[in-house]
Amino acid sequence: xxxxxxxxxxxxxxxxxxxxxxxxxxxxxxxxxxxxxxxxxxxxxxxxxxxxxxxxxxxxxxxxxxxxxxxxxxxxxxxxxxxxxxxxxxxxxxxxxxxxxxxxxxxxxxxxxxxxxxxxxxxxxxxxxxxxxxxxxxxxxxxxxxxxxxxxxxxxxxxxxxxxxxxxxxxxxxxxxxxxxxxxxxxxxxxxxxxxxxxxxxxxxxxxxxxxxxxxxxxxxxxxxxxxxxxxxxxxxxxxxxxxxxxxxxxxxxxxxxxxxxxxxxxxxxxxxxxxxxxxxxxxxxxxxxxxxxxxxxxxxxxxxxxxxxxxxxxxxxxxxxxxxxxxxx
Numbered sequence: 001x002x003x004x005x006x007x008x009x010x011x012x013x014x015x016x017x018x019x020x021x022x023x024x025x026x027x028x029x030x031x032x033x034x035x036x037x038x039x040x041x042x043x044x045x046x047x048x049x050x051x052x053x054x055x056x057x058x059x060x061x062x063x064x065x066x067x068x069x070x071x072x073x074x075x076x077x078x079x080x081x082x083x084x085x086x087x088x089x090x091x092x093x094x095x096x097x098x099x100x101x102x103x104x105x106x107x108x109x110x111x112x113x114x115x116x117x118x119x120x121x122x123x124x125x126x127x128x129x130x131x132x133x134x135x136x137x138x139x140x141x142x143x144x145x146x147x148x149x150x151x152x153x154x155x156x157x158x159x160x161x162x163x164x165x166x167x168x169x170x171x172x173x174x175x176x177x178x179x180x181x182x183x184x185x186x187x188x189x190x191x192x193x194x195x196x197x198x199x200x201x202x203x204x205x206x207x208x209x210x211x212x213x214x215x216x217x218x219x220x221x222x223x224x225x226x227x228x229x230x231x232x233x234x235x236x237x238x239x240x241x242x243x244x245x246x247x248x249x250x251x252x253x254x255x256x257x258x259x260x261x262x263x264x265x266x267x268x269x270x271x272x273x274x275x276x277x278x279x280x281x282x283x284x285x286x287x288x289x290x291x292x293x294x295x296x297x298x299x300x301x302x303x304x305x306x307x308x309x310x311x312x313x314x315x316x317x318x319x320x321x322x323x324x325x326x327x328x329x330x
Contacts, residue, residue, distance in 0.1 A: 024066020
């Protein structure tokens with residue numbers, strides 16, 4: 001495992017992290033699934049430990065994943081182990097009428113942090129992230145005040161923000177010159193490169209970048225069946241359809257064929273490409289099982305200049321259309 005400096009912090013993080021959204025299990029808010037289907041807590045814990053044994057030290061979760069269950073499993077597995085870096089998030093909660101509600105009030109963030117600390121069985125959270133705060137929330141200021149207060153009190157070490165999938169720039173531009181935000185979490189992968197320029201800007205100001213959705217719902221593994229039926233508790237059940245999956249498979253087939261000649265499988269290409277970008281500190285592919293941990297960690301390969309340039313070229317020529325279609329699907 002290779003390790004990278006986490007922006008201007010004193011953290012050194014594994015280049016492959018652990019995306020723990022899936023460990024939250026099968027949960028719905030109203031009729032909306034917010035997880036990745038059924039899970040087994042023992043299987044999740046074994047996956048966390050396997051990743052740690054293979055050198056992973058960065059674990060990304062949120063209080064909303066499984067409505068606290070993801071944090072609880074991480075807490076039971078690692079407790080207050082100082083060799084484990086925990087990144088959690090805040091800002092989503094269940095509102096009246098069983099709906100998803102954004103809450104970036106100072107009181108909610110401080111209260112939510114205390115609850116996360118208990119679930120995680122930790123004295124402090126290494127990185128506390130605003131889950132999807134908008135410019136309006138940042139301008140209002142309570143969320144920033146809360147984060148700074150928690151940092152002063154030693155409840156968190158650093159704070160960051162998870163940026164919008166399709167337009168990450170407004171909140172980044174608001175925060176980038178404040179010197180307060182230590183990290184930005186972005187969607188970045190072969191078919192969504194909207195944040196490419198942001199990565200370069202963040203590097204210039206020595207701020208860390210976390211890349212999520214590097215396999216884009218599993219679409220970039222090269223083996224998703226267009227006829228796959230997702231569990232009703234898997235959020236992909238309303239985000240993906242047969243036509244879109246087939247479109248992705250056909251569009252990426254020529255690229256995957258070229259990568260194969262270079263000795264890279266689709267999943268190796270997908271997981272390596274984000275880490276080929278100077279400025280990205282870590283990737284957080286979703287992991288639910290030991291086998292997924294092993295495959296994801298072993299799939300990062302050395303820089304390939306030809307493939308790196310080709311993927312960016314193809315995105316500007318054609319692949320960006322897949323991002324636009326995905327945005328339309330919701």
